[in-house]
Amino acid sequence: MKKYMELPAGYTALSEDEMTYTSGGSAVGGVVTVVGVAVLASSYVWGISQAKDWLSVSSNRKGNLFTVLGRASDALSEDMSKSPSNFLRDTVAAGTVIALAPLSAILLIL
Structure with a gap:
């Protein structure tokens, strides 16, 4: 039984420091995402209120x-x-209202 792994010729092992760049987003990315969602949500609410x-x-x-x-x-x-x-x-605001058209229609009818 073989107890070794065969890796591609161009494979290079990464150190722990290098793994931070491959593991994905950071705290800043999370904050930016939350702020973006808040802006879109407030734009949607504003758009619905203006339409009403x-x-x-x-x-x-x-x-x-x-x-x-x-x-x-x-x-x-x-x-x-x-x-x-x-x-x-x-x-x-118009983009978010149009993107959520079914919900927008219900909110505008109420």
Whole structure:
């Protein structure tokens, strides 16, 4: 019975110090992930609240679905054109609301 391992010709053993680079993320990576999730969650909540506020105006709800969506797109474009920060904020909020469309629909109906 053989009691040795055959390794590829180009194999190099790693020391303990080198293993820290292969084991994956660090505490900083975890913090960045948590902050990113918090930003997306707050953008989602903000987007839903803005959509509810916009839909609370009765003139914004008149017409068929495509008319309402067109009016909403126009209002969003107008707000985005005000400043780069509005553009970024609205892009992230709209993206999260659209990405979670089934949940968004339920929250907007309630």
